[in-house]
Amino acid sequence: MIELRNVSFSYGDKEVLNRLSLTIPPQERIALMGPSGCGKTTLLRLIMGLEKPQEGQILNRPHPVAAVFQEDRLLKHLTVLENTALAGGDPAKAAEILSELGLGDELQSSPTSLSGGMRRRVAIARALCTPSRLLILDEPFNGLDEQTKAHTAKVILKHWQGAILAVTHLQEEAELLGAKIHKMT
Amino acid sequence: MNKIPTWLKKTLGALFWIALWWLISLLLNKELLVPTPAQTVVVLGGLIQTGDFWLAAALSMARILIGFLLAALLGTLGGILADRCPPFDWLFSPLLHLIRSVPVASFIILALVWIHTPWLPVFISFLMVLPLFWGNIRTGMANTDIKELEMGKVLGLSLPAIWQKIRLPALAPYFRSACVTGLGFAWKSGIAAEVICRPDASLGDLLQSAKLQLETPSVFALTIVVAILSLGLELALNRIWKEEQA
Numbered sequence: 001m002i003e004l005r006n007v008s009f010s011y012g013d014k015e016v017l018n019r020l021s022l023t024i025p026p027q028e029r030i031a032l033m034g035p036s037g038c039g040k041t042t043l044l045r046l047i048m049g050l051e052k053p054q055e056g057q058i059l060n061r062p063h064p065v066a067a068v069f070q071e072d073r074l075l076k077h078l079t080v081l082e083n084t085a086l087a088g089g090d091p092a093k094a095a096e097i098l099s100e101l102g103l104g105d106e107l108q109s110s111p112t113s114l115s116g117g118m119r120r121r122v123a124i125a126r127a128l129c130t131p132s133r134l135l136i137l138d139e140p141f142n143g144l145d146e147q148t149k150a151h152t153a154k155v156i157l158k159h160w161q162g163a164i165l166a167v168t169h170l171q172e173e174a175e176l177l178g179a180k181i182h183k184m185t
Numbered sequence: 186m187n188k189i190p191t192w193l194k195k196t197l198g199a200l201f202w203i204a205l206w207w208l209i210s211l212l213l214n215k216e217l218l219v220p221t222p223a224q225t226v227v228v229l230g231g232l233i234q235t236g237d238f239w240l241a242a243a244l245s246m247a248r249i250l251i252g253f254l255l256a257a258l259l260g261t262l263g264g265i266l267a268d269r270c271p272p273f274d275w276l277f278s279p280l281l282h283l284i285r286s287v288p289v290a291s292f293i294i295l296a297l298v299w300i301h302t303p304w305l306p307v308f309i310s311f312l313m314v315l316p317l318f319w320g321n322i323r324t325g326m327a328n329t330d331i332k333e334l335e336m337g338k339v340l341g342l343s344l345p346a347i348w349q350k351i352r353l354p355a356l357a358p359y360f361r362s363a364c365v366t367g368l369g370f371a372w373k374s375g376i377a378a379e380v381i382c383r384p385d386a387s388l389g390d391l392l393q394s395a396k397l398q399l400e401t402p403s404v405f406a407l408t409i410v411v412a413i414l415s416l417g418l419e420l421a422l423n424r425i426w427k428e429e430q431a
Contacts, residue, residue, distance in 0.1 A: 048335075048339045049338070049339070050335055050338070050339065063341060064340050064341025065340070066340070067336075067339050067340065069332070069335075071332060073332050073333060073335075073336040075333065075350060075351065075354070077354045078350070086342070086350065087340040087341055126340070127340075130340050130341070131341075
């Protein structure tokens with residue numbers, strides 16, 4: 001169980017999180033929702049270990065974390081398959097997930113030759129191949145049409161057995177992941 | 186004009202300058218000042234038939250390449266350390282500024298006092314190329330995409346994997362650029378050092394001897410040899426990069 005206790009964080013004088021507490025049980029799915037600038041991405045960065053809380057504690061922080069960042073962050077010099085298996089994932093499993101996400105013909109392609117929606121799915125496949133107990137999704141369905149969103153959510157839920165913490169602006173996306181909504185203000 | 190092949194454009198450009206050279210030499214009509222291209226080619230033809238010339242060319246190239254490779258190795262390590270360890274950067278930054286701003290001739294004359302003659306061109310080539318690799322690699326380290334590094338850290342990539350998959354590909358263009366520019370630097374400074382310190386069996390010594398004996402066509406021919414060797418190495422390097430990328 002991952003636990004945030006009274007976590008506060010500021011960028012300079014700008015307070016982003018104030019004594020926030022959150023528990024993420026194993027296999028729990030949580031969707032963080034709230035207006036832009038309310039600290040959703042900062043919270044994810046704290047859990048990923050990219051920032052340190054100025055006050056409070058994060059207990060049982062997982063490492064590594066399977067993460068889909070706001071940007072795809074794919075490596076241009078690697079193929080789609082190499083990007084997907086980057087974190088030491090089994091290439092056969094990576095190929096299987098990519099095929100399920102409709103990218104079976106692009107395994108040896110460069111990410112630069114893909115559309116934005118395809119790159120997004122590669123980033124999701126890479127996270128699904130990362131051995132972790134927590135999957136972080138920061139606006140995972142950006143650039144995907146409604147049908148692809150639904151299909152991608154199914155693939156995520158099929159291949160991910162651990163906890164999920166997602167940031168989204170749309171309630172439908174949270175519902176696709178079957179996630180409890182946690183509103184941030 | 187865009188339909189003209191690149192090789193033809195380059196050949197036409199070179200022919201224009203050779204024609205201009207020819208014209209100037211004909212107008213002056215003094216071999217001592219400016220020999221004609223034909224006279225230079227005849228001297229060059231004679232030079233390449235002597236064993237001494239090939240020995241000098243091989244040893245000059247070896248000295249310059251040793252200096253260049255040492256600079257590439259230490260400059261790369263220095264650039265990486267300068268980015269990772271600020272005190273190291275503060276310590277060496279003034280020295281690198283000094284090397285960049287002091288004329289090469291001053292270093293050659295100073296180094297003549299300290300270094301055994303055959304090793305001087307090695308040292309001078311090294312010294313002139315070192316700041317280039319150092320600076321380029323340091324810039325490459327600073328410009329590595331922080332988001333990619335964060336991704337590697339979060340997904341749990343090991344340190345060697347982060348270097349192999351993220352750092353080194355990001356540094357490669359900076360390293361290549363330093364190699365191409367550095368080879369030219371190494372040649373110019375290495376030959377200049379040879380001309381001044383005159384080690385046995387060196388192109389610089391042949392150049393200086395030709396100058397002292399007022400054999401201007403030989404000076405021209407040897408200068409062309411130096412330019413061809415420098416260009417040849419640069420082309421070979423570019424070919425290696427292209428094959429690697431293919």
